[in-house]
Amino acid sequence: MENKFDKKSVGIVVPKTAEIKHSLSLDCGKVLEKFSLVFETYGKLNKEKSNAILICHALSGDHHAAGYHSNDDKKPGWWDSCIGPGKPFDTNKFFIVSLNNLGGCMGSTGPNTTNIETGIEYGPDFPIVTVNDWVNSQKLLADFLEIEKWACVVGGSLGGMQALQWAISYPDKIKNSIIVAAAAKLSAQNIAFNEVARQAIITDPEFHDGHYNKFGVIPKRGLSIARMLGHITYLSDDSMRQKFGRDLREGKLHFGYDVDFQVESYLRYQAQAFVDRFDANTYLLMTKALDYFDPAKDHGGELFKAFKNTESKFLVISFTSDWRFSPAKSHEIVKALLKARKNVSYAEIEANQGHDAFLMPIPHYFNVLRNFMENL
Amino acid sequence: MNRRDFKIISEWIKKESTVLDLGCGDSTLLNYLVASKDINGYGLEKDIEKVQESIKKDISVIQADFNVGLEQYFENNFFDYAIMTQALQENKNPDRIILEMLRVAKEGIVTFPNMGFWKNRFQLGFLGRMPISKSLPNNWFDTPNIHLCTFEDFERLCRDLKIKIIEKKVLNNSYSTNFFLKLFPNLFGEIALYRFEKTN
Numbered sequence: 001m002e003n004k005f006d007k008k009s010v011g012i013v014v015p016k017t018a019e020i021k022h023s024l025s026l027d028c029g030k031v032l033e034k035f036s037l038v039f040e041t042y043g044k045l046n047k048e049k050s051n052a053i054l055i056c057h058a059l060s061g062d063h064h065a066a067g068y069h070s071n072d073d074k075k076p077g078w079w080d081s082c083i084g085p086g087k088p089f090d091t092n093k094f095f096i097v098s099l100n101n102l103g104g105c106m107g108s109t110g111p112n113t114t115n116i117e118t119g120i121e122y123g124p125d126f127p128i129v130t131v132n133d134w135v136n137s138q139k140l141l142a143d144f145l146e147i148e149k150w151a152c153v154v155g156g157s158l159g160g161m162q163a164l165q166w167a168i169s170y171p172d173k174i175k176n177s178i179i180v181a182a183a184a185k186l187s188a189q190n191i192a193f194n195e196v197a198r199q200a201i202i203t204d205p206e207f208h209d210g211h212y213n214k215f216g217v218i219p220k221r222g223l224s225i226a227r228m229l230g231h232i233t234y235l236s237d238d239s240m241r242q243k244f245g246r247d248l249r250e251g252k253l254h255f256g257y258d259v260d261f262q263v264e265s266y267l268r269y270q271a272q273a274f275v276d277r278f279d280a281n282t283y284l285l286m287t288k289a290l291d292y293f294d295p296a297k298d299h300g301g302e303l304f305k306a307f308k309n310t311e312s313k314f315l316v317i318s319f320t321s322d323w324r325f326s327p328a329k330s331h332e333i334v335k336a337l338l339k340a341r342k343n344v345s346y347a348e349i350e351a352n353q354g355h356d357a358f359l360m361p362i363p364h365y366f367n368v369l370r371n372f373m374e375n376l
Numbered sequence: 377m378n379r380r381d382f383k384i385i386s387e388w389i390k391k392e393s394t395v396l397d398l399g400c401g402d403s404t405l406l407n408y409l410v411a412s413k414d415i416n417g418y419g420l421e422k423d424i425e426k427v428q429e430s431i432k433k434d435i436s437v438i439q440a441d442f443n444v445g446l447e448q449y450f451e452n453n454f455f456d457y458a459i460m461t462q463a464l465q466e467n468k469n470p471d472r473i474i475l476e477m478l479r480v481a482k483e484g485i486v487t488f489p490n491m492g493f494w495k496n497r498f499q500l501g502f503l504g505r506m507p508i509s510k511s512l513p514n515n516w517f518d519t520p521n522i523h524l525c526t527f528e529d530f531e532r533l534c535r536d537l538k539i540k541i542i543e544k545k546v547l548n549n550s551y552s553t554n555f556f557l558k559l560f561p562n563l564f565g566e567i568a569l570y571r572f573e574k575t576n
Contacts, residue, residue: 315431334438335449338418346438347427364424371432 038107043091056155056162088369105279124210154178156358183329197226224271236354303336380551393456402429492526
């Protein structure tokens, strides 16, 4: 298909599926005998196979990071601003792999796929997977693609946790690790937000203990509330004030409980769009993966010890107005990497968009990424 | 790269040592030391544009104000050397920074302009004006320099803090030296480099 999009777009992309015929032991004790991962690639793998970059997605992300699936697509992939010819992750130079994680709902084996052993959909019986499990599954994807070593593994938020875990789990399989707006473990406040989101879903009468598909319904109220809550925490007070202020949607108050303010309308719209594309069981599972992540746990709570064997170079980035994954969480990572005497750079980007900033084409942020990638 | 101060610093430090540059700017010095002495260099820099340039040079740089960054990130005796070029006088607490440098590193190296340089003395003493010169280019109201000192003042502070000066080099503003400068450094020197350590 012709690329009708601009020169900086990777154009039309076609997702592929990797059938992994290798068993995977999960942290929860269960074993997946085989599984599939849906992924996209952008750019070309060089002869030496030395230019491969793995993109790890965040809570609600998927494999579609750049380009378009059809000429009718209104929106490109979720990190299109960063991936493409001449962009920080330059497809003229790098071969970029982006997957939908195990337990996801966009085609990879997960709650909304069929369990080959039982012949029925996993639903809530899909095992809870961890960041560590994801990294192990991504290693099997690398084997499938015959990529011996990643030039770089990169991710924001929950994706940053995966980039960090890669450096710990497979020190000699990753040359660089870029960790954006992430944390080495969640704070109690952060876990609390996740718990409210889960409770919203679980207590929705249409959740049916996770078997909603059997009943032909979806817990859309719960999933909506979870998404609204999440959305508020991804923005900053400042950015919400700028975006909506106290603007009224119809110029007057209605003295009722329908939408008065623009911000209400925005949240409802975002929630509806999310319910239409995302699976509730996957949402529950992803939030648990966030909560459980704590690589220091096996090292007596000493993060620097977890980094002892890492060989990669690190770039850590945070955003000043991000309170969900605040700069202080990045400082912890940087401090531990320094204590372990690792090669690390850290940039704290002035931005008022909150946690969402990691998805925005902020010039200083992109310059840092670009300059770092130039040295790969 | 032919800066005399860089050369002196490079001569002072050991091969393959671990070096921190406080306020590393675009990491020109660290880059020079990587090339000349194969050091393991880290920079602290608060300006994002300079951080970008450092990353471009493939130098490990941490974006932070070094007044907080030193305490926040670094363990005792982490480095062989902590260097601060032309920034001592911009600090709120130069004495505290010097002690912090010697907490994180075995040796400290600083460079700073000499308030006691004869032209500065002349401007203040005879013209009654705050000095402006090549090494002190700003007006009193827009200068970043809040704690200017003379070489003599710095050496007194080191004595008070029980810091031993290992080496000292005094230069004029074109980073060279001459006979008068060696004879009366506090009068004819414009810029000094000091290497120092703790005395126990």
